[in-house]
Amino acid sequence: MTGNVKDNALPATMLDRSDERLKHEAGIGGAVRAFIDRVRSGDLGSLPVVVGLALIWTVFASLNPIFLSSNNLVNLLFDCSTVGVIALGIVCVLMVGEIDLSVGSISGFASAIVGTLWVNQGWPVALAILAAVAVGGLIGSLYALLYNRLGMPSFVATLSGLLAVLGMQLYILGSTGSINLPYGSAMVNFGQMLVMPRLLAHVLAAVPGVVMLATGIRTISRRREANLSAPSLGSIVLRAVATTLVLEIIVLYLNQDRGIPWMFGLFVGLVMLMNYALTRTQWGRSMTAVGGNREAARRAGINVRRIYASAFVLCSMLAALGGVLSASRLASASQQAGTGDVNLNAIAAAVIGGTSLFGGRGNAYSALLGIIVIQSIANGLTLLDLSSSLRYMITGGVLAIAVIVDSLARRSRVSHGRA
């Protein structure tokens, strides 16, 4: 495979290059121009959140240099992972154009289940976690039932779920109100201390680049074989090298302190798994289709009810898992777990990251990017010794901006025919 075989060497024969009206952008300069074109027409992707994150980090770093210290960033990653997993579930329900307002309560209920079963009843910890996640799945299937069979809007179904599940959490915690998880246990260590060995972190950081390169080369050869235009090898190598470089620098910097938390590794692993499922499987295609045009998806023979059910169940299970993770982070299962801003932070993270509230548009990485934005704000304001009153106001403002950007970009996409 040589990089200098240009696409335009055989113009007339390629299947997808026969229409003379289509502009063909070749090479790296072309890729940049195509990107600018996309952004102008309102197909923003992750651009707003990356710009926003750079802005937020600049402001906080200038106000307090500790913000960008590796020690603080490692803490940030620990904090991101818990609500981030919940936000990943929210991405699922937003993809089909629905919402789950009860993820906070489910996460709190899950932590209470783990506390009760493991500490009070003496179950093995793994079994207790499994039970908590399974209960999350049950709650999700109840929502799916209410939505599919009884036509209850998910907004209302999950709003009543918010109260009911919170009630169950308080009920099983009983009069004691909170259960402390034993320090030194594997679960609490996982949430508070365990980090990857340095070398392993570096190796894992190289994996995405290698995978990009391998799949890229495979795509090129397969498309050439099929007589379709293919991206140039140069651009793929460039992307893979750039990705690897950025990840390795991040790992190097965080390794100055404790290193990459295993919990964050778990979160990123789940995000990548979800990304694969949403973009490369039939299920993911169906999710996008249902979110875009439910009736068209139904007429194409997709079992729409099953798709909705999978979204609700997955969301609740991830919410439960997020609750278990935050219990291990806090080393306790309390009545406060999952209350307050957990719910809205998770939803805000998905939306800020670029998953549309209108359905049919979004990606798994929006949970990762969005939660980093939200936790950065919380973390930065804590470092500045500012109260949570200000934090709520600022997070609210950022969410409003994110939704405005989403609506404006949507309008622009419609007028540029990209919907």
Added chain:
Amino acid sequence: MTETVDRKAPAGEMVLSLRGISKSFGAVSALTDIDLDVHAGEVVALVGDNGAGKSTLVKTLAGVHQPTAGTITFRGQPVTMTDPSAALNLGIATVFQDLALCENLDVVANIFLGRELKPMQLDETAMEVRSWTLLNELSARIPSVRIPIASLSGGQRQTVAIARSLLLEPKLILLDEPTAALGVAQTAEVLNLIERVRDRGLGVIMISHNMEDVRAVADRIVVLRLGRNNGVFYPDATNQELVGAITGAVDNSVTRREERRHAEQQLSEGGQP
């Protein structure tokens, strides 16, 4: 009611046979006692005024609506279609009037929606090649199959919807106003396509308001009026007969208009000398 008798025998075996199909939405009877036969290698045109029940009948055959009464026999077997995927699996493909495409997905994803190759690791290359093959068969003018449907024109969307219906190599194709949004060349292509599909031995049901298109390709013309059968015609039937069956009377608004214009013309000619 005009029925020409000694027609050539229908081309092949019976693909679809409807007996006494009725469909009501609450108090409204959209379809009453519809009988319809389609043979292999035959194009049946379904015509009727607005609200005659054409689209309802097509949706019933596509599994979108379930009939209130009556039997559907498909390739000799009585069938019930509980949802659209049941119809697709039987081999009944439909191009709906509203096209039923997902605007946020690209052309390839729409063509293969619900029928993706390799469900656990989508084979994008193979799907793209197959999409181009289907679209080229239709002489489609689509610049790229990797752009979302939202950026295509009405005619281009129609072509995508037709290409999708051919993907599964169906036995029967239902086309609800297939040429309504198309340009001159695309209309001709679609009509050619309908003939090609028929010559491959498939049954075709086509809804159209355009009598010219109907006459051009239909082997039989079935008229619906107010949800009931109102006669079966052949392409050599006069316009007056067809319009009469569609509107329900020989004396109707179309003929009155014709007569008025005729009279006006005579009047102005008479005033000349």
